[in-house]
Amino acid sequence: MSRRILLLGSTGSIGTQALDVISRSDDLEVVGLSAQSNWEALVAQAVEHQVPRIAVTDEDLGALAAEAWTDGEVLRGPEGLVRLVLESGADLVLNALVGSAGLGPTVATLGEGIDLALANKESLVVGGELVMALAEATGASILPVDSEHSAIHQLIHGEQATGGLASIEKLVLTASGGPFRGRTRSELEGVSVEQALKHPTWAMGGKITIDSATLMNKGLEVIEAHHLFGTPYERIDVVVHPQSIVHSLITLVDGAALAHLGHPDMRVPIAYALHHPQRTEVPVKPLDLAEVGSLTFEPVDTDSFPCLRLSREAAIAGGTAPCVLNAANEVAVHAFLEGRLPFLGIPEVIDGALQELGSQPIRAFETLYDADREAREVASGLVSTVTA
Ligand SMILES: NC(=O)c1ccc[n+]([C@@H]2O[C@H](COP(=O)([O-])OP(=O)(O)OC[C@H]3O[C@@H](n4cnc5c(N)ncnc54)[C@H](OP(=O)(O)O)[C@@H]3O)[C@@H](O)[C@H]2O)c1
Known part of the structure; x- marks a missing residue:
């Protein structure tokens, strides 16, 4: 059937x-x-x-x-x-x-x-x-379905079958670094929407592509990984990997690390999720490492890309703070795409909304809908101040 x-x-x-x-x-x-x-x-x-x-x-x-x-x-x-x-x-x-x-x-x-x-x-x-x-x-x-989390899901499943979850030390999410990798903060002033939408390795919808350019996408993914796998934030790392061949890894107590590799194509994690626990053929190019040549890794520059730091701070504050972070980000990205906010205004609006609204305890889903609404109002106000 x-x-x-x-x-x-x-x-x-x-x-x-x-x-x-x-x-x-x-x-x-x-x-x-x-x-x-x-x-x-x-x-x-x-x-x-x-x-x-x-x-x-x-x-x-x-x-x-x-x-x-x-x-x-x-x-x-x-x-x-x-x-x-x-x-x-x-x-x-x-x-x-x-x-x-x-x-x-x-x-x-x-x-x-x-x-x-x-x-x-x-x-x-x-x-x-x-x-x-x-x-x-x-x-x-x-x-x-996110490729990093699909990778970790598969790696953890393999580890569960043999050693149990206690053997996992850290989750390491890889980030491509987006189109502005390597730029200083001052080099990000005045970048255009067109430049921000040119992702080097993945073809995606507009909002996530801008999130990748600010590194907010990785911040959201750290929070996603925390909830999906029940891993404390201090045991979730991020490393920049421009080729997007390693989709994520787990490090183990004995010093080993297990990684999930493949050419970047979202049909792979989509097919995994839709067919789970079976696997099926997906028409992607097989990975030939000799042809790829080199895989490189570097630390995240949180001065140029503060959204990852803001996400971690909101995540650790907990309560409604991640909801505020997300709503303010959605408002700011929308304003950037419409040419109403400069690129560097995105973290500024998010930071402002988090400072103004802080974190409230969550009692029910209704608390979240209210926090989302309020954060959108505050962020919209901040967009007009930053633009002015
Ligand atoms: N794209 C990727 O490669 C990728 C990778 C990993 C994770 N994700 C995640 O997957 C999700 C979808 O990303 P995407 O890139 O596929 O986005 P997308 O291309 O913008 O597509 C979004 C879809 O949701 C619909 N939609 C938009 N706003 C809605 C609303 N307020 N209410 C109901 N439906 C709405 C859109 O309908 P219309 O066409 O009518 O606007 C469209 O069908 C995001 O959470 C993203 O972070 C995406």
């Missing part, structure tokens, strides 16, 4: 690559798709993959989709997205939404006890403790 997959954010970078993986398999069936506003592409996907139900989170555009496509059901708005999760009968939900908008569908999926393939790292950054507790309570599994 085929595994029924619900794909949220199917029109994005991860979403389209996931459809490519699914279309190559006889064991996977798509039962639902979603997008925010790109309804024409979504309807084309529904027709091509013979999907019975879609959700468009923009209400008005959802109405247009419903007029244009009458062969299936169109759900609308954020509530429609949650209904899609609850009513599709999926065995596995792939959450490939971008931003904290992914938290609601993550909660709905895990609350129903449905297994979750998680690309939307923001779900764990914002609500890590509550999300992991929910998965534990309902018995649903979370399979990471």
Whole structure:
């Protein structure tokens, strides 16, 4: 019997690559798709993959989709997205939404006890403790799609089979360093949106590409790793590795280190998550190390790229601080992409929001939605001050 997959954010970078993986398999069936506003592409996907139900989170555009496509059901708005999760009968939900908008569908999926393939790292950054507790309570599994976390998941699984988790000393996440690796702070003044969007090794959506340029992406991934693997922050390191061939490593108590290698192609971790615990063929070039030649590593420059430091500080402060960090980052990145904020203004806005709002204890998911809203207001105010 085929595994029924619900794909949220199917029109994005991860979403389209996931459809490519699914279309190559006889064991996977798509039962639902979603997008925010790109309804024409979504309807084309529904027709091509013979999907019975879609959700468009923009209400008005959802109405247009419903007029244009009458062969299936169109759900609308954020509530429609949650209904899609609850009513599709999926065995596995792939959450490939971008931003904290992914938290609601993550909660709905895990609350129903449905297994979750998680690309939307923001779900764990914002609500890590509550999300992991929910998965534990309902018995649903979370399979990471981020390449670094997929690598660590595979490495830990191998270690679990032999030595047990106590033998793991550290998790080491690799970072490409982004398009501005090696630049000093003053060399980052005035960099353009076009330059920031030119990622050297990965082709991804706009928001994560800017996060990679500021190194915020790695900060979010440190928080994601902490929640996924239950590892304290002081045992999660980051190293810059410009070739993106080593996807992450674990170091062990006996001095050994295990690494996961391959050419950078997100279809590999997507296929791993969708087929888990099986493996399947993915059409990527086999790794030939002699052809690659050299793999290099260097420390992170946190003076030029303060977002990683800000993420660690928010993570250690805990409570609502990571939620504030994430919301302020989303507002700042959006403003940068629209030309309303300079590149160096991104960490400035995040720092300002964290200083103003600090950290509050989290009592329920509602606390997080309130903190997210408040942080967006504060960050929007800061954007206009930094710009002025
Ligand atoms: N891209 C990668 O290679 C990569 C690698 C590792 C992890 N990730 C993570 O995967 C997630 C998705 O990244 P991506 O690069 O695929 O993003 P993306 O290309 O921007 O796609 C985002 C998807 O989510 C939808 N969406 C956007 N805002 C939404 C909202 N407020 N409510 C509901 N749906 C919304 C978009 O619909 P529209 O098309 O209608 O806008 C699109 O389908 C992110 O958390 C990212 O950090 C990505």
